[in-house]
Amino acid sequence: MSLSRILRIVLVLAVMVMGVGVMTPAAAQGDNTLIMARAVDATGLDPHTQTAFASLRLLELVYEPLIQADENLNLVPALAESWTFSEDGLQLTLNLRQGVTFHDGSAFTAEDVIASLARILDEATGSATRTNLLSIESMEAPDDYTVVLNLTLPDVPLVAALSSINTAILSSEVIANGDPTADVVGTGPFMLESWQPEEKTVLKANPNYWGDGPFVDGVEIRIIPDEATIMAALRAGEVDFVMFNDPLIATLPVGDATITINRAPEISYHVLQLRAAVEPLDKLEVRQAISCAIDRQEVVDVAALGEGQVTGPLTMPAWTVPLDELFCYEQDVERARELMKQAGLEEGFTLPVIASPSEPPSALPEAQVIQEQLKAINITVEIESLEFGTYVDRWLAADFVGAIALNGGRPDPYPMYSRYWQREAQFNNVAGYIDDTLDRLMKEGQVETDPVKRYEIFAEFQRHLAEMSPWIWLYTGYTYTGQQAYVTDFIPTPTGSIYYLSQVKLNR
Amino acid sequence: MLRYLAQRLVAVIPTLFGISLLVFIAIRLVPGDAITTMLGTEAGMLTETQRASLEAYFGLDKPVIEQYFSWMSRVLQGDLGYSVRHGKPVLTLILERFPVTLELALLSLIIALTIGISIGTLSAVRHNSMIDLFGRLVALTGLAAPNFLIGTLLIYTLSVYFGILPNAGDYTDFTENPLKNLGQIIFPALTLGFSFSASVMRTTRSAMLEVLGQDYIRTAHGKGLRPRAVIFGHAVRNALIPIVTLAGVELGYLLGGAVIVEKIFALPGIGRLTLNAISQRDYALIQGATLFIAFNFVVINMLVDLLYAAIDPRISYVSKK
Numbered sequence: 001m002s003l004s005r006i007l008r009i010v011l012v013l014a015v016m017v018m019g020v021g022v023m024t025p026a027a028a029q030g031d032n033t034l035i036m037a038r039a040v041d042a043t044g045l046d047p048h049t050q051t052a053f054a055s056l057r058l059l060e061l062v063y064e065p066l067i068q069a070d071e072n073l074n075l076v077p078a079l080a081e082s083w084t085f086s087e088d089g090l091q092l093t094l095n096l097r098q099g100v101t102f103h104d105g106s107a108f109t110a111e112d113v114i115a116s117l118a119r120i121l122d123e124a125t126g127s128a129t130r131t132n133l134l135s136i137e138s139m140e141a142p143d144d145y146t147v148v149l150n151l152t153l154p155d156v157p158l159v160a161a162l163s164s165i166n167t168a169i170l171s172s173e174v175i176a177n178g179d180p181t182a183d184v185v186g187t188g189p190f191m192l193e194s195w196q197p198e199e200k201t202v203l204k205a206n207p208n209y210w211g212d213g214p215f216v217d218g219v220e221i222r223i224i225p226d227e228a229t230i231m232a233a234l235r236a237g238e239v240d241f242v243m244f245n246d247p248l249i250a251t252l253p254v255g256d257a258t259i260t261i262n263r264a265p266e267i268s269y270h271v272l273q274l275r276a277a278v279e280p281l282d283k284l285e286v287r288q289a290i291s292c293a294i295d296r297q298e299v300v301d302v303a304a305l306g307e308g309q310v311t312g313p314l315t316m317p318a319w320t321v322p323l324d325e326l327f328c329y330e331q332d333v334e335r336a337r338e339l340m341k342q343a344g345l346e347e348g349f350t351l352p353v354i355a356s357p358s359e360p361p362s363a364l365p366e367a368q369v370i371q372e373q374l375k376a377i378n379i380t381v382e383i384e385s386l387e388f389g390t391y392v393d394r395w396l397a398a399d400f401v402g403a404i405a406l407n408g409g410r411p412d413p414y415p416m417y418s419r420y421w422q423r424e425a426q427f428n429n430v431a432g433y434i435d436d437t438l439d440r441l442m443k444e445g446q447v448e449t450d451p452v453k454r455y456e457i458f459a460e461f462q463r464h465l466a467e468m469s470p471w472i473w474l475y476t477g478y479t480y481t482g483q484q485a486y487v488t489d490f491i492p493t494p495t496g497s498i499y500y501l502s503q504v505k506l507n508r
Numbered sequence: 509m510l511r512y513l514a515q516r517l518v519a520v521i522p523t524l525f526g527i528s529l530l531v532f533i534a535i536r537l538v539p540g541d542a543i544t545t546m547l548g549t550e551a552g553m554l555t556e557t558q559r560a561s562l563e564a565y566f567g568l569d570k571p572v573i574e575q576y577f578s579w580m581s582r583v584l585q586g587d588l589g590y591s592v593r594h595g596k597p598v599l600t601l602i603l604e605r606f607p608v609t610l611e612l613a614l615l616s617l618i619i620a621l622t623i624g625i626s627i628g629t630l631s632a633v634r635h636n637s638m639i640d641l642f643g644r645l646v647a648l649t650g651l652a653a654p655n656f657l658i659g660t661l662l663i664y665t666l667s668v669y670f671g672i673l674p675n676a677g678d679y680t681d682f683t684e685n686p687l688k689n690l691g692q693i694i695f696p697a698l699t700l701g702f703s704f705s706a707s708v709m710r711t712t713r714s715a716m717l718e719v720l721g722q723d724y725i726r727t728a729h730g731k732g733l734r735p736r737a738v739i740f741g742h743a744v745r746n747a748l749i750p751i752v753t754l755a756g757v758e759l760g761y762l763l764g765g766a767v768i769v770e771k772i773f774a775l776p777g778i779g780r781l782t783l784n785a786i787s788q789r790d791y792a793l794i795q796g797a798t799l800f801i802a803f804n805f806v807v808i809n810m811l812v813d814l815l816y817a818a819i820d821p822r823i824s825y826v827s828k829k
Contacts, residue, residue, distance in 0.1 A: 035676075037676065037677050043545075043546045043593065043788065044546065044593070049546075049547075049562075050546070051546075051547050051548060051550040052546065052547075052548060123555055123557035123558045123561065124557070124558075124561045125558070125561070126554060126558040126559070126561045126562040126565070127558070128547055128550040128551070128553040128554055128558075129553075130553075130555075130558070131553050181565075182595060197593060197594050198776065198780065198781070198784055199677075199679075199776050200677070200678070222676065222677025222678060222774075223677060223774070224676065224677040224774040225771045225774060225780065226771050226772050226774070228660060228663070228664075228772075229663055229673075229772055229773070229774055232663045232664060232666070232667035232668075232673050233667070233673050233676035233677065235667045235668060235671075236666070236667040236670075236671050236672050236673035236676065237671065238672075238673050238676030239676050239677070387538075387787070388540075388545070388548075388787065389538070389539065389540030389541075389544060389545045389787065389789060390538065390539040390540055392540055392544045392545070392548055392549055392551065393539035393540040393544055394539065395549055396544065396549060396551060396552045419553065426552055426553050427549075427552055427553075430552070
């Protein structure tokens with residue numbers, strides 16, 4: 001047999017194998033099952049301890065909190081139909097929804113609410129959200145469908161804290177006799193059938209769901225670790241619905257009428273954190289100079305290809321203040337130089353900044369744009385690119401001078417910033433700055449019940465923060481999902497929640 | 509022969525022990541642990557008691573030395589530990605993922621050897637011809653183009669121009685549906701195989717050129733043997749040693765998982781399993797997986813040595829009395 005003949009046979013075989021592979025029909029897709037793809041999987045199944053966005057995106061389909069933030073960040077009923085504070089604000093009464101059942105068929109009652117909140121408050125659980133519930137002094141259930149929380153202070157933001165999936169209601173039976181880190185028994189629109197970490201999660205529709213929907217038989221969540229491949233799978237019609245983290249991929253010109261990319265402004269914010277506890281950032285003028293020297297819009301345009309909006313400290317539409325009320329939100333290099341001169345640092349200094357390349361994907365470009373911009377005031381930014389675990393470790397130990405971060409937003413300003421800008425707060429040392437005004441405004445904001453006065457408190461809080469410039473707030477991005485044209489009724493939310501998959505219809 | 513094998517196997521033990529110790533220490537020197545990687549900065553919201561409770565859950569509460577010895581003693585009993593994150597024994601996880609990696613490795617090796625040896629031989633035989641030039645061009649492209657580029661281009665072409673993507677996160681086992689499985693694995697195998705075929709081609713070409721210049725080849729030609737018989741009967745076999753060495757090392761690497769290709773093509777192989785374990789500081793899984801990978805590597809090296817004897821009768825592991 002000649003060599004060329006061998007080659008020919010090999011080629012024919014190769015083509016045949018490829019052809020076979022190509023012609024194999026796509027997975028037998030249950031006609032009414034939504035096939036979804038995303039890059040990152042949940043890190044665990046316990047809603048009380050999981051804090052990663054990737055985990056919440058799965059758990060919010062299965063579990064429900066008492067209250068929910070809707071697509072406009074309004075707090076709307078979920079497992080609680082209504083809630084009222086007593087006159088003095090020291091009692092929060094929750095009226096529970098009746099006729100709700102858990103996935104195992106047991107009825108949802110006040111007992112489950114008390115057991116769940118008690119589990120979060122129990123230190124042995126290791127729930128990071130416990131700090132948001134510390135005002136709860138005791139709980140009682142006058143009847144099966146009423147829960148009264150007795151508080152140590154009029155804690156207005158407690159309602160918002162109860163709207164997080166981290167305060168989801170678990171079955172008291174599972175808490176008492178099961179393993180809540182593995183036994184997934186919720187009340188949500190979907191029931192967990194199987195979870196193969198980093199591969200596939202299979203959810204089935206909850207036939208007894210109290211709300212509207214779900215309108216699909218189930219959801220199959222596949223992990224495709226590379227977002228470019230996710231886009232390819234969407235274009236090839238292999239998946240129905242996808243999630244993107246990287247704006248550079250989500251905004252690739254698709255030019256395909258059968259695909260829709262949903263974009264919703266998110267409340268997470270990109271920020272340059274400066275530690276005012278470290279020289280020379282302890283000088284107000286230096287921090288202000290940095291704030292003035294940075295062109296925030298340019299950061300958005302270059303690092304995120306324009307996919308974002310310049311923001312102040314509060315990112316929720318109901319709480320923002322006009323940007324021109326905030327200190328130096330228009331780049332002013334002359335003023336920045338003047339401020340550096342006042343600080344006696346015209347010669348500049350070196351500013352080390354830590355960043356983690358995938359958290360968010362735009363972290364390094366952001367740092368690089370800022371590096372360029374700060375050259376104008378002789379500040380040399382030294383970028384230190386860290387793997388995420390290392391970044392977190394350094395951040396928690398306050399072992400950094402500057403940091404590029406993407407921080408999560410909350411529907412309510414108090415839980416969003418109480419950990420940073422109060423004396424004795426958990427992350428005040430990491431934040432590296434505090435003054436009496438900030439401390440006072442946070443404390444007033446927590447207990448003020450009048451919405452108009454509360455807005456004013458937090459508006460002043462934002463103006464003061466921008467002026468003191470402990471951090472330089474940059475911009476908010478978007479959450480991206482993509483879907484085939486036959487997928488309808490999905491509502492994207494500013495928190496990135498995909499809870500509204502419960503409303504999705506497939507018109508294949 | 510058996511004695512040689514036994515000697516080699518005994519030598520494996522200190523190697524694996526050294527690797528286990530190195531990995532054990534290295535992963536603990538890296539900042540961050542299972543708690544900080546799971547919670548991110550939220551880990552800072554935990555009280556002392558809360559943190560202690562989570563450390564107990566992840567098995568981080570014991571002194572490091574104690575952790576090592578208790579792990580080692582379990583390894584010696586064939587238990588590689590338990591991954592809290594996956595909720596499964598480490599060995600089960602590895603054995604679930606290994607068939608994917610093995611299939612990908614073998615298929616890409618077959619592709620690489622087929623392309624590499626054919627073109628390499630042709631190049632050497634038709635030295636300085638158009639075929640040689642073409643062969644060297646292919647080799648250069650294969651060496652220069654990184655996996656992720658070839659892989660991404662393949663995926664882009666398939667999805668945009670042909671409207672297909674054989675593996676959209678629904679990898680299917682060979683035993684379950686062989687055709688679908690082959691369709692899913694052929695493109696990543698081509699990606700890996702093409703890159704590797706370049707080195708095979710270059711090695712084959714230079715080894716063949718050297719052999720073809722030997723006296724015995726001239727003798728064979730002189731005896732009036734047909735060129736085909738000379739090339740396949742005498743030359744290729746003698747040129748195989750460097751190729752087998754190269755293929756053995758490559759196979760060892762491939763069995764450790766082809767992280768980038770696995771990621772691009774969404775294959776659930778050993779590489780992704782290990783990489784995720786590292787980013788989540790899943791100590792038990794990292795240790796188990798690296799030990800497994802190292803073991804494969806050592807065994808393949810041994811097999812390569814044995815192959816030498818099969819190819820070249822002058823090499824023998826039988827002790828001479």
